[in-house]
Amino acid sequence: MSQQPVPDHAAPAQATPGGTPRGRTAPGGATPSGAAPGRTAPSGTTSSRTAPGGAELEAPHLDFDGTTPYEDYVQASVLTHLQRPLSDDPGEMVFLVTTQVMELWFTVIVHEWHTAAQALREDDLPTTMAALQRSAYELESLNASWKPLAHLTPGQFNAYRSALGEGSGFQSAMYRRLEFLLGEKSASMLVPHRGAPRVHAELEKALTEPSLYDEVLRYLARRGLAVPAAVLDRDPALRYEPDPGVERVWEEIYSGPREDELVRLGEALTEVAELVWRWRNDHLVATRRAMGAKTGTGGSAGVAWLEKRAGKTVFPELWTARSHV
Secondary structure (H helix, E strand, O other): OOOOOOOOOOOOOOEOOOOOEOOOOOOOOOOOOOOOOOOOOOOOOOOEEEOOOOOEEEOOOOOOOOOOHHHHHHOHHHHOOOOOOOOOOOHHHHHHHHHHHHHHHHHHHHHHHHHHHHHHHOOOHHHHHHHHHHHHHHHHHHHHOOHHHOOOOHHHHHHHHHHHOOOOHHHOHHHHHHHHHOOOOOHHHHHHHOOOHHHHHHHHHHHHOOOHHHHHHHHHHHOOOOOOHHHHOOOOOOOOOOOHHHHHHHHHHHOOOOOOHHHHHHHHHHHHHHHHHHHHHHHHHHHHHHHOOOOOHHHOOOHHHHHHHHOOOOOHHHHHHHHHO
């Protein structure tokens, strides 16, 4: 993001009643106009303007030793040089950047769900709710990432498909961590990562830890609800399977006052579940449009594999309990 001089219509710097901009020294020890607090503006690099009414507008500081503070924080030059297309087709750049953006959204959503799970362990429901609500907005942005790819024709996709080689989205380690947090556990999904010890160790840890839903059910049990002992004591490395006792717990919660905090927890989880379902279906539709029923990259069954995934419900008893309320 380049910095440009402040336009004439920009708001003036906030001033104290005496007229001195806040954070700056008054005349007699003043910071030169245009310099950030604590910096001396090099000669010839500052400018100022006068707005109607006589207030002085300061231009942003433009001269830095080394890289800009923005670059130091965001690492934009790293992000924008990670794209290495392997074909001459201009559409490959779109596919590559979109996929990398998805990986970044996976990363922040995993962070949110870890935050929510940790807060549940500490019986801190407000922090859990805040993290779940943020993750819903992030899931919406993740799902919107399909837009650039959603209308690919087979010819457009085939123009650079060979560049993927054996690469496939199901090999994404961060997406696998996301799925593990949802209770979709499978030890076989660690196999593709055996050649990357750090990644494999992170996934193995995620496999054996309780999922977000496991932590929700443990929290409900501590609140006095009758979560079955078999669910609480189950091996967290196994895929979560629906339980009639958990369904009755959610039925009891939803039969209570609508403003109850556990109803709000259930609705926050339902929003996450719905957005995950939409993500899977958007993936299915985009793939079906681009390649039909052909075998997917990486040897997967392509559309058939995605159809199976799209049919799975996240946090299942939250959906089935509604039939009994």
